[in-house]
Amino acid sequence: MIPKIVVVDDDATTRLLLETHLSKSGYDVHCDEDAAGLRETLQRREFDLLLLDIYLPDGNGIELIDEIHESLPDLPIIIITAYGSIECAVDAMRKGAYDFCPKPIDFNRINVSVKNALDHSALKKEVTTFKRACRNQLCDLIGGSPEMQVVFQIIETVAPTNAPVMITGESGTGKELVARAIHKLSPRKNRELIDVNCAAIPKELMESELFGHERHAFTGANNRYLGRCERAHETTLFLDEVSEMDINLQAKLLRFLQDFTFYRVGGKEKIVSDTRIISATNREPLEAIKSNFLREDLYYRLNVVRIPVPPLRERSEDIPILTEHFIKKYSELNGKRFQEIDTETLDVLCVYSWPGNVRELENCIHQAVVLNDGLMLQREMLPEPIRSTHTDVPDITRLGKKNKSISSASTSDSSAEEKIIPLEYLERKGIEEALAKTNGSVAKAAAGLRVSPATLYRKMREYNLKLKRNK
Missing domain, CATH: 1.10.8.60 (Helicase, Ruva Protein; domain 3)
Incomplete structure (x- = not known):
């Protein structure tokens, strides 16, 4: 893929020289003359490198670095500066610029700087990809299993958007941590996430808690109260255990989600709230709908993106x-x-x-x-009953159906291939023997096999080898 470079300089001659030289060097080059043009360009296209002049007619290049890296943190920036502006260039590098090139332009230096910046950026992307493939943690969520890697990937994909997210899973799986991770990785991260536990608030108070109330709206309402929807303006509203909300109040929540406007209880002023909705439930949503715990129309509003959190x-x-x-x-x-x-x-x-x-x-x-x-x-x-849990050696004499078919296929085949033992059969047998020799200790077997316990458990599940517990 041809690297794409954007050049920003108010001097037409400099722009033309850079565009001509870089295009001849095999790059896809776009030019802008001011900060406004750059902002518009970055909204329309993606680039691999930015060459930025310090002095622009409508802004300062150094101040633009923070603005650009706020939305494009991985975009390398090379500062173009006049001879008298070396100190400014150093300041720019402290702010995150990759390099600087003084004017008049030295094209040999430009060639080296551009190549190094692109190579460095590509290496950072490879490292990031590798870390994501090997990581055990995302924000406060911990897990290296394939199931959690899928959860991590969905979180990172959906976080930058405004799409409503529904998180499902059993109690204790970490649904709230998923919601907070989405918020922390979103553009709304600088404002506090607003959460409401729909199962903990009595239904008589829930409407006021969500939408607020005016003074004297009901007995005891001595002051105006701002509800969670109003406080969640320009941030994230997390509706935990949403299927426990009163079914009648769900209709009012649905009305709010249609255009994100509402009235306080006892109020006449229509209020607009720019909020991102994340919900969670420990019920299976379709079963909750059948049991009349969750409105079907509300479900389709909330369930734009669904993240199922696996049980431990x-x-x-x-x-x-x-x-x-x-x-x-x-x-x-x-x-x-x-x-x-x-x-x-x-x-x-x-x-x-x-x-x-x-x-x-x-x-x-x-x-x-x-x-x-x-x-x-x-x-x-350990506390009971966990302490009393017993581990037995798995039944290593009983092979899974998959391995039986492999064995029968190899014996019935009269070709030379029948003498070759399938690798997965050897791997399974190796795991079985290691567990047998260590009396069923996964940790000891993993040490002997020179793999992590996490890897061994994954292999055991792959081959349907499970440690049995004494009854």
């Missing part, structure tokens, strides 16, 4: 890194010395079903850290 039992490979995070967090908060967890205890945590999801795991570690002392968290420190 479906991403058990995240348990080791979550446990490590909570041990560190609560040891620091409570002045404890815990630094790690022993392998047997980690296996217990990985086998337990966690009906309360991440919230239950966090409470478990919090309690264990507060009530005990030491450097290593051990099984006897």
Whole structure:
């Protein structure tokens, strides 16, 4: 792909020289003469590099750097400056400019500077892509499992937009953290997210809580009250457990979502609120509609983008890194010395079903850290019934259907290929043998196989190898 460069300089000769030279060098070049033209150009097209003069008829190039990087943080900028403006160029680089080139233009220097800036930008993009593929955390959300990587990707895609988002998942999975991550990565991040727990506020007070009320609107209303919708102007409104809202009030919420206008209770003034809506529910939305907990028309307003958050039992490979995070967090908060967890205890945590999801795991570690002392968290420190969870060696004599078909295919085939053992069969057998030799300890088996426990749990799920619990 041909790199695209935008040149901004109020001098027509300089623009023409740069455009001619860079075009001959194989670049796609666009020129503007002032800041207003640059702003319009950046809204219409994407560029790989900006060459920016410091002195423009309608603005200062140095001041433009912050403005440009606010919306395009990865766009490299090369400052073009006159001989007497070297100090200004240094200031510009401190603000984030990649390089500067003095006037009159030295085209050899321009060639080197442009090539280095583009190469550096490409390398940063590769590093960012690699980090995203390997990361275990996004904002306050933790998880390296494939399921959480999908969640992370949706969050990053939808955050810059104004599209309504509905987050679904069981209690304790981290739906509020997802909502806060979307807000933190959005253009509205500089204002506080406004949240309302629809399950915690009595239905008699909910309308006033959402839309506010005027003085004397009802008995006890001695002052005007600004509701959550009004306070959420130019920020994000998070409706937690929205399916618990009274069905009649849902109709009023739907009316607000149609044009984002409302009246305070007892008021006559129409109020406009520029807000972004994120909602969450621990019910399956379609089941909630059938059970008359959620209006169907409201659902379609809220569910423009849906983010299902997986339960912890479906991403058990995240348990080791979550446990490590909570041990560190609560040891620091409570002045404890815990630094790690022993392998047997980690296996217990990985086998337990966690009906309360991440919230239950966090409470478990919090309690264990507060009530005990030491450097290593051990099984006897865990609360019941988690402590009593037993881990057995999986039934390694019973192969999955997939491996049976592989085995029968290889024996029935009379060609030379029947002597080649499929790689996935060897991998499965290796995992089975490691678990058998370590008496079912995932942590020890992972160490012996020289992989992380998270990787081993992912492989176990892939091959349908599950540790059984004693009844």
